[in-house]
Amino acid sequence: MNVLMILPALAEAGSPHFRPIKYSLFPPLGLATLAAYLDPDDEIELIDEHVEPVPLDRQPDLVVIEVYITAARRAYALADHYRAKGAHVCLGGLHVTSLPAEAARHGDTVFAGPGEEMWPRFLRDFRAGCARRLYRGEERTLADQPSPRRDLIKRGNYLVPNSLLVSRGCPGHCDFCYKDSFYAGGRSYYVQPLDEALAEISRLPGRHVFFLDDNLFAGRRYAMDLFTAMRGMGRVWQGAATVQSALDAGLLDRAVDSGLRSLFLGFETLDDAGLREQNKFHSRRQDYEKVIAMLRERGVMVNASFVFGTDRDGPDVFRRTTDWAISQGIETATFHILTPYPGTRLHARMAAQGRILTREWDLYDTRHAVFQPARMTPEQLEAGYWAAYRQFYRWPAIIRAASVKPGIIGPLRHIAYSGGWKKLEPLWDWIIRRGLLARMRPVLERVLDSGEQNQISLPRRTAQPLLSAVPPPAIPAVAAQGGEQHSMCDPVHGLVRVRIRHK
Numbered sequence: 001m002n003v004l005m006i007l008p009a010l011a012e013a014g015s016p017h018f019r020p021i022k023y024s025l026f027p028p029l030g031l032a033t034l035a036a037y038l039d040p041d042d043e044i045e046l047i048d049e050h051v052e053p054v055p056l057d058r059q060p061d062l063v064v065i066e067v068y069i070t071a072a073r074r075a076y077a078l079a080d081h082y083r084a085k086g087a088h089v090c091l092g093g094l095h096v097t098s099l100p101a102e103a104a105r106h107g108d109t110v111f112a113g114p115g116e117e118m119w120p121r122f123l124r125d126f127r128a129g130c131a132r133r134l135y136r137g138e139e140r141t142l143a144d145q146p147s148p149r150r151d152l153i154k155r156g157n158y159l160v161p162n163s164l165l166v167s168r169g170c171p172g173h174c175d176f177c178y179k180d181s182f183y184a185g186g187r188s189y190y191v192q193p194l195d196e197a198l199a200e201i202s203r204l205p206g207r208h209v210f211f212l213d214d215n216l217f218a219g220r221r222y223a224m225d226l227f228t229a230m231r232g233m234g235r236v237w238q239g240a241a242t243v244q245s246a247l248d249a250g251l252l253d254r255a256v257d258s259g260l261r262s263l264f265l266g267f268e269t270l271d272d273a274g275l276r277e278q279n280k281f282h283s284r285r286q287d288y289e290k291v292i293a294m295l296r297e298r299g300v301m302v303n304a305s306f307v308f309g310t311d312r313d314g315p316d317v318f319r320r321t322t323d324w325a326i327s328q329g330i331e332t333a334t335f336h337i338l339t340p341y342p343g344t345r346l347h348a349r350m351a352a353q354g355r356i357l358t359r360e361w362d363l364y365d366t367r368h369a370v371f372q373p374a375r376m377t378p379e380q381l382e383a384g385y386w387a388a389y390r391q392f393y394r395w396p397a398i399i400r401a402a403s404v405k406p407g408i409i410g411p412l413r414h415i416a417y418s419g420g421w422k423k424l425e426p427l428w429d430w431i432i433r434r435g436l437l438a439r440m441r442p443v444l445e446r447v448l449d450s451g452e453q454n455q456i457s458l459p460r461r462t463a464q465p466l467l468s469a470v471p472p473p474a475i476p477a478v479a480a481q482g483g484e485q486h487s488m489c490d491p492v493h494g495l496v497r498v499r500i501r502h503k
C-alpha cells in the first residue's frame with residue numbers, strides 16, 4: 001500500500017521568503033506515531049509542510065492528514081485534492097476531534113481523539129474493505145505501543161528532532177484548553193509504562209531531549225521514578241509543568257539532576273480572579289515569584305506563557321505583565337491572545353454570550369482577537385499583544401532581565417538564549433535555508449547546559465585524585481551565605497559532585 005502522511009502548514013509557515021525558526025523546531029510526532037502501525041512492506045512518505053513542499057503529483061492509496069486548527073483550511077484543500085485523485089483520505093487530530101462533521105465534508109474517514117487504539121482498528125477494516133466514516137479513540141493506553149517511526153523523520157530539517165511524550169493529557173480542567181474535548185469519553189491523563197518510556201529515551205541519539213507532555217510533573221511518583229532513572233543518561237532536557245507542580249523542591253531537584261535545564265510554565269495571568277475565571281484552580285499568583293526563584297537557584301531557565309484577554313484584563317495588562325516578567329529575570333516568554341477553540345468550555349461560554357467574532361479558523365492562531373473582549377476593543381487586544389512581544393524582547397529589557405541573575409555565567413546564558421530565539425530570526429532563516437540546523441544542536445545543548453546548577457561537576461581529570469585523596473575545596477561564597485556544601489562520588493560519570501544547600 002502507498003501511504004502519504006501530511007502535516008499541513010498554515011500560510012505563514014509555508015512562505016518562500018521567510019522561515020521562522022518556530023516551524024523548524026519539532027518533527028510531526030503524531031504522524032510518526034501513526035506510521036508505526038502500518039505494515040513493514042507499506043510504502044510510506046511523511047511530509048511536514050512547515051519544512052518541505054507537499055508532492056501534489058502523487059497517486060497514493062491512502063492519505064493521512066493531521067489537522068490543527070490554524071492549518072484546517074489547508075488540510076481540507078489537500079484532502080479534496082487527493083480525494084479527486086481516488087485516494088482514501090483520513091483526517092484526524094485536535095481540530096477534527098472538535099468538529100468531526102466539518103472534517104467529514106473533506107475526508108473519507110474522520111477520527112476523533114488519540115490514535116493509538118482506533119487507528120489500527122481502522123487499518124484492519126480498511127484492508128478488509130469495510131472502513132467506516134467515523135472512528136473514536138475510546139481505549140486510552142500507552143502500554144505496549146510500537147515506537148514512533150522516527151526513521152521517517154528527516155532529522156536535518158529540525159533543531160529539536162528528539163521530541164517525545166511519556167504521558168498524555170493533564171489532570172487539570174482549564175476552560176481554554178483543548179484537553180477536555182480531545183479526551184472526552186475516556187481517561188484524560190495517562191502515562192507510558194516507565195520501562196517503555198526509558199527505552200524510547202535511550203533510543204534517541206545525541207544529548208538533547210524535549211518532552212512535549214502537557215505537564216510532565218503531573219504524576220509525582222511517575223515523574224520521580226522517571227527522573228531518577230534518567231540520572232545516569234547524560235541528557236539535557238526541556239519540558240513543561242504547572243506552577244504548582246514545580247513548587248515541589250524534591251521533584252525539582254531530581255529533575256535537575258537528570259538534566260532539566262529549561263521549563264515551560266503556564267502562568268497565564270498575574271490576576272488570581274482571571275485564573276479562576278478560566279477554571280485554573282491549581283495555580284496561585286502568590287506562588288509565581290517563589291517558583292521562579294526555585295528554578296533560578298537550580299540553574300533552570302523559565303519559558304513563561306501568558307494569555308491576554310480574560311474578562312479581568314484592561315488595556316494596562318500588557319505593560320504590567322511584561323514589566324513583571326522582565327523584573328523576574330524570565331528568559332523567554334510566549335504571549336497569547338485568549339483563543340476560544342471550538343469544543344472547549346471557553347468557546348461554549350463565548351458563543352452563548354454572542355461574543356465570537358469570526359469562525360475563520362486561520363485566525364485562531366492566538367495572535368488574533370477572535371472574540372469580543374470585556375474591557376477593551378479587539379484592536380486594543382491585538383495591539384497590546386504585539387507591544388508585549390516588542391517590550392519583552394528589546395535589548396535593554398533582555399539585559400535588565402539578565403542582570404537579575406547573579407555571577408557572570410547566568411546573565412551570559414540568559415542573553416545568549418533569549419537573544420538567540422527572538423533577535424536572530426534572520427540568522428535562523430539563513431541557517432535553515434542552508435540546511436545547517438543540525439549543526440546548531442550542539443550549540444543549543446551547550447547554552448542550555450552552561451548554567452550554574454546547584455551541582456558543580458568537576459571533570460574526570462581532577463575528579464579521580466580527589467576521590468581517593470582530599471575532598472573538593474570549600475567554596476567560600478557558600479559558607480559566607482550560611483549554606484552547606486556536601487561532596488559525593490558519582491562513579492557512573494567518574495565525577496565528584498558538590499551539592500550546595502542554601503539555608
Ligand code: B12
Pocket residue numbers: 007008009010013022023025026027028029030031033034064065066067068069070071090091092093094095111113114115116119165177178212213214341364365366367
Ligand atoms: C509541538 C507543538 C507545536 C509545534 C509543531 C507541531 C508539530 N510539528 O506537530 C509548533 C511549535 C510549530 C507549534 C505551533 C503552533 N501550535 Co502547537 N503544539 C505542539 C504541542 C506542544 C505538541 C504536539 C505533538 O507533537 N503532540 C504529540 C502527538 C503524538 O500527538 P498529536 O499530534 O496530537 O497526534 C495524536 C492524535 O492527535 C491523533 N492524530 C493526529 N492526527 C491524526 C490523523 C489521523 C488520521 C488519526 C487517525 C489520528 C491522528 O493521533 C496521534 C497519536 O495519538 C501541542 C500540545 C499537545 N500536547 O498536543 C500544541 C498544540 C497542538 N498547538 C496548538 C497551537 C494553537 C499552535 C499555534 C497556532 C500556536 C501559536 N500561536 O503559534 C502554532 C501553529 C501551528 C500550525 N502549524 O498550524 C494547539 C492546537 C489547538 C487546536 N485545537 O488545534 C495545541 C494543542 C496547544 C494548546 N494547548 O492549545 N505547535
